[in-house]
Amino acid sequence: MSIATAPLLLEDTPLGPKAGGLYRRQNALVGLIAGVVLAAIGWVISHALLQGSNWGSDMVVTVTLTCWVIGFNIGIGTFNAxxxxxxxxxxxxxxxxxxxxxxxxxxxxxxxxxxxxVVGTQYFVLVMVLFAIGGTLAMMIRTQLITAHSSFLSPGTYNNIVTIHGMIMIIATIIMVSGPFANFILPIMIGAKDMAFPRLNAMSLWVVVSAVPPLLATFVLGGVDTGWTTYAPLSVQAPPAMDAFAICIITFAGVSVTVAGINTIVTVSTMRAKGMTMSRVPIFAWGSVVSAALGLYAMPAFLTAMSMMITDRATGTSFFVNQLGGAGWLWENVFWTMGHPEVYVILLPGTAALMEIASTFSRKPVFAYKAAVAAFVGIGSLAIMVWAHHMFTTGWAPNLATPFMLTTELISIPTGVIFLVLIGTIWKGSIWARLPMYFLYLFLWNFIIGGVTGIYLSDVPADQFFHGNMFTTAHFHYTLLGGAMIAATGAVCYWFPKMTGRMLNERIGKTAFWFIAIAFQVTYFGQFWEGFQGMPRRIAFYDPIFLRANQMSTIGAYFLMLGWMILLAAIIVSWRNGKIAPANPWHAKSLEWKVQTPVPLENFLVDPVVTSDPYTYGEGVPDGQNQPSAAPEPELVPAGASESTSGGGAS
Amino acid sequence: MADPEKSQEDERKSPAFGVVATLLGVFAFIVAVGVFFSSQYYTSPSGTVVAQSLGTTEVNGQSMPHVALNFQTYPNSTGSRNAQGTGPGSVPVHSSGSDSWPAYGMSNVFQVPAHSLVTVTVHQYDSGGPLNNPWFSKVHGTQDGTATVTTPDGTSSTVSSWDQNNIGHTFTVRGVPGYDPNFFLSVPLPTNADLPNNEGSASNQDNGQSYTVTFSFISGGKGTYAWNCEAPCGQMVAAFGGVMSAYGFMSGFIHVV
Amino acid sequence: MSFEQQFDAIENEITEEGDAPPFFSRPGGKIFIIWLVFTAIGVVIGVFAPHHLLPGLQSGTGSDVWATIVFFTVLAAPVAAFVYALAFYSLLAWRPKKSGSSDEPPPDGPPQRGNGPLTILWVGISTLLVIVLLVWGMTVWSSQQVAHDGALQVNVTGQQWLWTYEYPGTGVTSRTLELPQDRPVEFNVTALDVIHGFWLDTMGIQTDANPNENTVIRTTPTTLGGFVVRCSQLCGLNHAFMNNKGSVVTPTQFGNWLVSQGATTSAAAKSADVPESSLTPSSTSTTTAAPMNTGASQ
Amino acid sequence: MSLTTSEHESTDGGEHHHEYLPAVEGAENPGGEHESAGERDKKERLMIWLFIGGDLVILILEVFAWFYLRTLDSNGMWNAAKCTASANCVDGLGNPLIGPVAKASIWHPMIIMSLAIISALFVWAAESASRRKAAKSAVSGPALAALVFMIAAIVVQILQFQVLPFTTVDGGYASVYEFFMGSTLAHLLLMGFILTGLWTRAAKGRYQGGTFHRVRIMRMFGVWIAISTSVLAIVGGFFV
Known part of the structure; x- marks a missing residue:
């Protein structure tokens, strides 16, 4: 169970009045003010110098929003160190x-x-806020589509909402597991006292925070009417909102995700507890590391793509304008170089978390641990070779269709292994039907459907029907919402007691679950139906032959929203007033459950020593032995003295 | 985060209802804000322009209502100048950060009765250039397939097409999916190249010098129709972007009631 | 029966080899039955549903879409059914009563850490399935790539937010797409401003219209009837309105249509590949009140 | 497939030893960073490798864009070599473009490349001085030299923007070339910032006493900057 409370917690260390230096004066409000002030200065200067010249509006928007991002980060303290x-x-x-x-x-x-x-908790709240915004936009889309020609939204607003819904959901899903859980839980899981680079960790969070306002600014800058894929040359010609969009991506993808990915990899590589070999780390660590490595490949590509986009728009270069020597296909290639790995960046940590859940709630070891690791690595390496399946119908290199069909279909082999691991873990286990387990079963149901519909899309002849069609929309919502986000929700239910110190109210949670589970099927089967009938994606008005399918989808979507809101209510209610959680409510065996709740600063009062992996269920080992355990008491010294091992500052 | 000292008691009576109500309230508020913004874009600030009734007329042996619709194009959309013709006086366009985007006025939303003869008069003040697609230099879908063009010096001619290298804008209408999908109308609006200030200058408008294009068409069934410009009237590579992709400048709706 | 008893019973079924119960009363056997049922359901849905959902297919490439969906569904049904069957059974048989509201976990399950042969079998089967899928896809795709001599050329031009179709040799440029039956067609697709998606859903072909690039797709319409061309690539403000009617007509009707659009009789006859005498001269062709409403001649 | 769970590996597992360096006055182990230099170095070296890996993706995509657009020569507008008075070539401002775009001088990128390489060599010298516990000036001297060469490279890069014979609107070649320049400038500025830190800290004696690790990661990054600058210079200079 938990390690005995030490007499002196680091939190209680008395600090001098000058500790922290400039940080004492910095917080989110200061950041906000500094960002607004610097943005105003940037606007005044750039407007005076640049407005009226060629691409003047684009340059002014770019300069102003860059100033906002820099100003906010100065104010919050990113640049102090x-x-x-x-x-x-x-x-x-x-x-x-x-x-x-x-x-x-x-x-x-x-x-x-x-x-x-703290960073993990901040991420957790940020993710929920982003999902709330993105979900509201989704509801507006579905409301518009409840009749064939609704006057709820104008086409311009609709297109912008489609774009921002897509992007905000991509941002939120990328950080939904690697933010809260890879930050809060992962270091404890592997026996580390913090992430490898704590300041970079805080930076990765606040940079995302500073990237969100530019994204929302698109609503007042004319709107991005291109979809989140922002295909050039449409995006080159879009209103100045596109510059704000690009600033958001450069900040988010180029800085935050890259830095967070480096941090995760370094933490798992170098800061594991004594005795924790790479074959003993919890499987969640593997999922997070492969996801981070993939992000480290994908996100610089996104940075490059968006930098080229912004130079095209604000300085008149012609990367993506065919008439001027560029190529729209260059955008598509560079974009999907990022775009497909990014899908697995989202998916892998969530499925890895589900493997933890499957093990804990089946009371069995993770089945075929090494195969699961191989599957993660296999998915990660194949994922960078499949980008052109998004371009089967673009006319770019029809001769390459076959090789990309091959790689795309090959990726279903490691994905199949993930299923094997999950059902193998359940096989003959004792199913403890607590809330996280519900989401595991929902994941299995949804992700099979997402996977099977994916193979239609991987086949060029069928893709010619389904590309750019609502079927594709339904497919990727089945994988990303029904798969990855359901997995992340399971992870929330699983680690909630450790993160908040409270038990999640399962009565409300299970009500939410049934709403989500059923309404989800209604929503997206409606969209499969639309797709089969031939309805294109991203249209604000449609032929009345698609009416029934759209109404089915919209009604499902309302109940889906209700389900998520009930779950949100469960989270808020439990966080405020829930039952106090014991240190290890699930009787699980990995290290994060061995520390006390709330987790003290630097996590471990004594350094843990690991003698086996955390999946020794049913192996006749009494709890506490053959387990990560407290080491014999080293000389505990007051925090602040040099005899403490914690993550130091990054250079 | 839980504060261990403050909350030693077990689960209190759960205020789930209040939380759900709050969340629903927030959701409704966000939707309301969204609707507010989007409705601003959907209906032009100067409102829907209802066609003026001219009584009834007879077309091909059928009696039908006859209405008139007047509007104009503006070379400089952000200037708030008095409009020619009928209707309220300010220019109903949105500024989206560019000073030199052309726009249509009075409104981008029109209303005409169904199955009636609509006579449209457009005052075209803008400069222009070559079309991307010469197909739009022809008149499609009007009565007799023609339009009447009056130059600034007062000469009138009835044409079925115009020089494809001198088109300022087009007025192109199509049924939105599901509403009379075969309805189609496209009329080129000649460039104002002959005028003294032809570089997209607003002073033509002050001088009242315009090409006036008049044509009639028979409106389709009830429903909503979309119209837009099919000439590349934006700038540089963004000839079909910018102004063309921003709501409220070169596109709108026609409500047929 | 308490969970422990249930659990012991399950354990006994496989460990006591002496008097092993019959196959169908063991977990594997029960799962096998559920699997069979689920597979059957999946196959039935996979074979019959697409036909009812898809629009009326009008060409061989369109039928390829249907065939691919059916074939892939039938192949995938056993795999999906296996996962579902196991998950379903696990909820029925391996879930202790009231475990969902218990704060104490049920007793640990058997410590199976993996099963090498099973993993290899699983990977082997999925590899086999992938190869079958790939061979199918490559065969169908390469058959669609064959160019036919004497195919009707149609130049398709997308722009915001309209398609125009040009029939080379006849001087006809139209807003509606008219195609003769049983004649190979080659679409040369391009765009004037941004990327559009030229998608003939009933014929199962799609390609992007890229500015300054020409992409070619081919099909042979076989079934008479109307269809809708929809833009499948978000192309800006009025993307939703970028759709046209089109129809597949007999070659003679096609020739007459070309003439009504202003082609000379000889050019129309040449393009439609019918004798000149079978075409009606332009003056007698009827046009409806809206001059553009000449597309659907069915 | 199963994992063997070991017996208790050691009962005295808690006795693990941290490498603590003696607190050298003014050395690179101030109170805030309470790990051994060796432990920290392990993490930071991995971080630098990963950062370089991410940067490599950017470099590859830039070079890909160059060769892709060069091969495609869309509308004859790579460098307008095929554009004549009759061809429909206009630049990004709509002005007609006739004949090839003038090439950028090869000397600027070559000078920048040489300066970046020399700067990296000086960082290397600073590192080895730090490693062999040489005198303070043996570290700060090369650090200052590296910084000076880096600033010179930055200045040359900025000068090149002013003397370019084309602007961003002149087609594919001009676009990618200027993007290369911007990318190089950003990298050089980042390295300049790092070298400023190296110099000020070396001058304060932070890299004496064998704590060369931070200098080593700076050297790794400096070498990477030299390599990426060279790649862009060579591609941009010789493959027009």
């Missing part, structure tokens, strides 16, 4: 402790806090 480093004024241990939130109570959630648990 690099500039302290460059002048040789390194932070002291006191500064580090202040940065980790010591002595700040709830205020640390509004600050540039380096404690990985």
């Amino acid at each position: 690099p500039f302290r480093w460059v002048v040789g004024k390194d932070s002291t241990r006191e500064d580090e402790l202040y940065g980790a939130g010591v002595g700040q109570g709830a205020a640390r959630y509004w600050k540039y806090c380096t404690d990985h648990k």
Whole structure:
């Protein structure tokens, strides 16, 4: 169970009045003010100098929003450490402790806090906020489509909502597991005291926060009417909102995800507890690492693509304009170089979390652990070779259709292994039907459908019917919403007690589950139906022959929304007033359940030593033996003295 | 985060109802804000322009209502200048960050009765150039397939097509899916190249110098029709972007009631 | 029966080899039966549903879409049914009563850490399925790539937000797409501004219209009737309105239509591949009140 | 497939030793960073490799864009070599374009490349001085030299923007070439920032006493900057 409480927690370390330096004055509000002020200065200067010249509006928007991002990050404290480093004024241990939130109570959630648990919680809330925005936009889309020619939204607004719904959901799903859980849970799981680079960790969070306002600014800058794929040359010609969109992506993908990915990989590679070999790490760590590595490949590509886009728009280059020596196909290639790996960036950590859940709630070891690892690695390496299946019908290189058909279909082999691992773990287990397990079963149901519909799309002759069609929309919602996001929801239910110190109210949660599970099928079977009938994606008005299918989908979507809102209510209610959680409510065996709740700063009062993997269910080993256990008491010293091992600052 | 000291008691009576109600309220608020913004875009700020009734007329032996619709194009969309013709006086366009986007006025939403003769008069003030697709230099779908063009010096001619290299805009209408999908109308609006200020200048409008294009068509069945410009009237590579892709400038709806 | 007893019973079924119960009363056997039922359901749905859902297919390439969907569904049904059967059975048989509301976990399951032969079998079967899928896809795709001599050429041009179709040699440019029956057609697709998606859903062909690029797709319409051309690539503000009617007509009707659109009789006859004498001269062709409404001649 | 769970590996597992360096006055182990330099170095070296990996993707895509657009020569507008008075070539501002776009001078990228390489060599010298615990000036001297060469490279890069014989609107070649320049400039500025830190910290004696690890990762990054700058310079200079 939990390790005995040490006499002195790091949190209780008294700090001097100057600890933290500039951080003492910085928080989200300061960031907001600094961002707005710098953006205003940027607007005044750029408007005076550039407005009226060629591409003037684009340059003004670019400069202003870049100033916002930089200003916000100055205000919140992202740049403190690099500039302290460059002048040789390194932070002291006191500064580090202040940065980790010591002595700040709830205020640390509004600050540039380096404690990985605070960052994870911040991510958790941010993800829910993003899903709320994206979900609202989805509801507006479905409301528009409830009749064939609804006057709810104009075409321009509709297109922008389609774009922003897509992008905000992509952002939210990319960080929905790697944000909250890879930050909060993963370091504890592997026995680390923090992430490898705590400051970069905080940076990855606040950079996303600063990237969201530019995305929402598109609504007042003319709208991005291109869909989240922003195919050129349409996006080159779009209103200035497209510049805001590109700023958001460059900030989010180019900085935040890249930095977070590096941090995850380094943490798992170098900071595992003593005795935790790579074959003993929880499977969730493998999923997170492969996902992070894939993100490290995909996100720089997104950065490059969007940088070229912004130069095309704001300086008149012609990367993507065929008439001027560019190629729309260049955009498609570079974009999908990012676009397909990104799907697996979203999917892998969620499925890995489900494997943990399957093991804990079947009371069995993860089945075929090494095959699961191989499947992750296989998916990761195949994922970078399949991008052109998004371009089967674009006219680019029809002769390459066959090789890309091959790689695309090959990826179903490792994906199949993931199913084998999940059902193999369930096989003859003792199914403990708590809420996380519900979501595992829903994942199995949904992801099979998502996978099977995916093979139609992987076949060029069938893809010629389904490409750009509502069938495709339904397919990727089955994989990303029904698969990855349901998995992430399972992970929320699983780790909620550890993250919040409260039990999630399962009565409300199970009500939400049934709404979600059933309404989801109604919504997206409606969209499969639309697709079979031949309805294109992303249209605001449609032929009345698609009416019934759309109404089915919209009604399902309303109930789906209701389900998510009930779940949100369960989370909020439980977080505020839920039953106090024991340290290990699931009687699970991985390390995060061995520390006390709430988890103290630097997690482990004594360094853990690992002698087996965390899946020793049914092996006749009494709990507490052959298990990650507390080491014999080393000399515990007051925090702040040098005899402590914690993540140091990054350079 | 849970505060262990403050909440030692077990699960209190759950305020789920209040939370759900709050969330629903927030959701409704966000939807309301969205509807507010989108409705602004959907209906032009100067409202829907209802065609003026001219009584009834007889076409091909059938008696039907006859209505008139007047509007114009603006070279400089952000200037708030008095409109020619009928209707309220301000230019109903949205500024989306560009100073030089052309626009249609009075409104981008029109209303005409179903199955009636509609006589349209367009004052075209803008400059122009070659079309991308010469097909749009022809008149499609009007009565007799022709339109009457009056130049600034007052000469009138009835044409069924115009020089494809001198088109300012087009007025192209099609039924939205499901509403009379075969309805189609396209009329080229000649460029104002002959005018003294032909570089998209607003002063033509001050001088009242315009090409006036008049044509009649028989409106389709009840429903909503979309119209837009099919000439590349934006700038540079964005000739078909920018202004063409931004709602409220070169496109709109015709409600047939 | 308490869970422990249930669990022991299950364990006994496989461990006591001496008097193993008959196959169909063991978990594997029960799952096998459920699997059979699920597979049958999947196959039935897979074979019959697409036919009712898809629009009326009008060409060989269109039928390929239907055949591919049916074939893939039938292949995938056993795999999906296996996962569903096992998941379904696990809920029935391996879930202790009231475990969902218990704070204490049920006793640990058997410590199976993997099964090498099973994993290899699983990977082998999925590899086999993938190869079958791939061979099917490659065969169908290569058969669609064959160019026919004497195919009717149609130049398709997309622009925001309209398609126009040009029939080379006749001088006809139209907003509606008229195609003769049983004649191979080659579409040369391009765009004037941004990327559009030229999609003939009933014929199962689609390609993007790229500015400054020409992409070619081929099909042979076989069934008379109307269809709708919809833009499948988001192309800006009025993307939703970018659709046209089209129809497949007999060669003579096609020739007459070309003439009504302004082609000379000889050019129309040449293009439609019918004798000149079978065509009606232009003056007698009827046009409806709306001059553009000449598309659907059915 | 099953994982063997070991017996208790050791009962004295808690006795693990952290490498602690003695607190050298002013050395690169201030109080805030309470790990051993070796542990931290392991993490940071991995981080730098991963960062370089991500940057490599960007480099590959830039070079891909170059060769793809060059091969495609869409509308004859790669460098307008095929554009004549009759051909329909216009630049991004709508002005007619006749004949090939003038090539950028080969000397600027070559000079920048040489300066970046020399700068990286000086970082290397600083590292080895730090490694062999040489005097303070043996580290800060090369660091300053590296910084000076890096600033020179930045200045040359900015100068090149001013003397370019074409602008961004002149087709594919001009677009990608200027993107290369922008990308190089961004990398050089980043390296300049790092070298400023190296120099100020070396001048404060932070890299004495054998704590060369941070200098080593700076050297790794400097070498990478030299390589990526060279690739862009060579592609942009010799494959027009």
